[in-house]
Amino acid sequence: MKLFFADLHIHTALSPCAENEMTPPAIIKAAKAEGLDIIGISDHNSAENVVAAIEAGAAEGVTVIGGIEVQTVEDVHVLTFFPCVDTLFRWQDEVYSALPDIENDEKRFGEQLLMDSNGNVTGKLRTFLLASTSMSVDYVGKRVRELGGLVIPAHIDRPSFSLIRNLGFVPDTLLPCCVEISKNTSSGSAKERFSSIAGLPVIKSSDAHRLSEISAYTEILMEEASWEELLLALAFVGGRSIRPLDIVC
Amino acid sequence: MDRRVTVGDIAKELECEVVAGKSCLDNEVSFGYSSDLLSDVMAGAGPGDVWVTVQVHQNIIAVASLTGISAIIVAGGAAPADETVLRANEEGIPLLTTAKPSFEVAGRLYSMGIRGRVKT
Numbered sequence: 169m170k171l172f173f174a175d176l177h178i179h180t181a182l183s184p185c186a187e188n189e190m191t192p193p194a195i196i197k198a199a200k201a202e203g204l205d206i207i208g209i210s211d212h213n214s215a216e217n218v219v220a221a222i223e224a225g226a227a228e229g230v231t232v233i234g235g236i237e238v239q240t241v242e243d244v245h246v247l248t249f250f251p252c253v254d255t256l257f258r259w260q261d262e263v264y265s266a267l268p269d270i271e272n273d274e275k276r277f278g279e280q281l282l283m284d285s286n287g288n289v290t291g292k293l294r295t296f297l298l299a300s301t302s303m304s305v306d307y308v309g310k311r312v313r314e315l316g317g318l319v320i321p322a323h324i325d326r327p328s329f330s331l332i333r334n335l336g337f338v339p340d341t342l343l344p345c346c347v348e349i350s351k352n353t354s355s356g357s358a359k360e361r362f363s364s365i366a367g368l369p370v371i372k373s374s375d376a377h378r379l380s381e382i383s384a385y386t387e388i389l390m391e392e393a394s395w396e397e398l399l400l401a402l403a404f405v406g407g408r409s410i411r412p413l414d415i416v417c
Numbered sequence: 418m419d420r421r422v423t424v425g426d427i428a429k430e431l432e433c434e435v436v437a438g439k440s441c442l443d444n445e446v447s448f449g450y451s452s453d454l455l456s457d458v459m460a461g462a463g464p465g466d467v468w469v470t471v472q473v474h475q476n477i478i479a480v481a482s483l484t485g486i487s488a489i490i491v492a493g494g495a496a497p498a499d500e501t502v503l504r505a506n507e508e509g510i511p512l513l514t515t516a517k518p519s520f521e522v523a524g525r526l527y528s529m530g531i532r533g534r535v536k537t
Contacts, residue, residue: 242474304474304498335476336455341500 169407172393173384175199176208176233177247177322177348177373180217184278184298186377191287192217192224198379199230206230206393207382208373210237210247212297213267215260216282219253223285231393237322238263239298240305245322245329247348248312251395255315262311266301305331309342318402319343323350323375324365325358337364345402346371346410351385354414369402372412386412421445422529424488424511427467431525433490433513436497437505444487444511448534449526451519455480462486463534469522473497478504478512486510492519 178195179186199207209221209232218234225232234256235249250256271294272280280293303311309319321331321338324347331338331347338344346369349358355370372385389409390397401408425442428435435442447465452458453472462468464485470477471493478501481489488511491497497505497512505512515522 242472306474306498306500333456334454335472335474336459336480337476339474339476341475 169389169391172205172388172390173203174206174208174371174386174388175202175204175374175376175382175384176206176249176320176371176386177210177237178207178376178382179211180209180221181279181281181283182211182214182217182293182297183377184272184274184280184296185212186278187379188279188281189379190377191283192220192285193287194379195221195382196224196228196230198382200228202383204230204382204384206233206388206398208233208235208247208249210235210249212237213239213263213299213301214293214297215253215256216293218256220283220285222253227285233395233398235318236260236263238303238308239300239329240308241300241302242305242334243300243329244305244331244334246305246308246331247318247320247322248308249318249320251316255317259312259315259317263301263303264295266303267295267297268299270296270299272296305335306339306341309344313343318345318399320345320371321347323348324362325349325353332362332364337362338368344368348373349412350375351383355412356414369404369410370412371410384413386410421447422531424467424513427488427490427526427529428511428513430529431490431513431515431517431522433515436512436514437502438488438509438511441509441511446487446531449523449531450486450534451523459483461534466534467526467531469519469526471495471519473501475500475504477501478508478510481510482508488513490515490522492517492522
């Protein structure tokens with residue numbers, strides 16, 4: 169058993185709100201510099217740069233978990249992660265069909281860049297990603313579980329786009345594998361403020377939109393930096409564990 | 418007002434559809450509250466309020482029970498989820514729907530003499 173460091177919520181330059189410096193290789197380089205073993209790539213409502221990030225990570229020995237930060241009909245942000253890209257892209261198709269057909273106004277919101285594993289721009293995504301899908305948070309939870317993915321309500325302590333802020337508490341039917349808190353709070357403080365997260369594992373992530381924000385916010389005790397081990401750690405099986413690093417900055 | 422406005426009065430006046438909690442239309446209404454952030458409603462709404470929202474998630478019923486809300490009006494033509502209707506009936510919370518947007522609903526309620534709850 170070994171201690172691994174994770175940051176499971178990182179945006180690439182695909183998210184219009186993220187800096188264009190968020191290329192797959194630059195993210196991996198920053199992750200390595202911060203001592204990270206495992207990162208999550210979760211752009212808004214899209215997974216287009218996940219394969220590039222997985223490839224860039226494989227070259228440097230950083231495990232990349234591919235996902236999508238879905239915006240539900242209630243304006244709640246939910247991280248959804250999958251063990252393989254085939255299922256992830258199947259989920260992406262469903263997310264896309266639940267998105268309104270609005271063209272990105274890149275002057276106002278920023279570019280939505282598609283990139284390869286070397287960080288070259290290969291195109292731009294036309295559909296505006298910072299919109300709510302027509303899917304409810306309960307549907308997202310149910311469907312992602314059906315597809316074998318992980319459901320993590322994002323930054324629940326934040327004043328916007330948060331499950332707790334928007335819907336008051338964790339619905340008893342959602343059954344997330346854990347909840348994510350932002351870098352602005354500690355797990356102790358979050359558990360005190362939000363009684364409905366009692367019994368749920370807590371992770372902390374950067375929600376990085378620029379390279380300097382990437383950091384080790386969660387530590388995981390497990391055998392290796394893999395999807396299977398992550399699942400076991402989330403279930404605290406066989407002495408494995410996952411916990412946020414409570415350095416409030 | 419001589420007589421407190423009831424949920425039934427509101428449903429009639431605003432031509433709302435009552436989709437759940439039909440047995441509780443005699444609930445009296447004290448104040449009005451309009452918000453789509455449930456954490457805000459939990460902190461700000463109180464017993465007897467009529468709550469105007471576009472949220473249709475089942476959590477709205479628990480929030481209404483918790484705060485003692487008299488009725489929920491789902492505005493803007495949003496359709497409550499099946500689970501929400503089920504829980505509203507279980508909890509005895511009148512759930513009203515209307516195509517009118519929240520602003521229009523709040524204005525109509527104000528015209529009926531219902532005022533906003535002042536936070537203490």
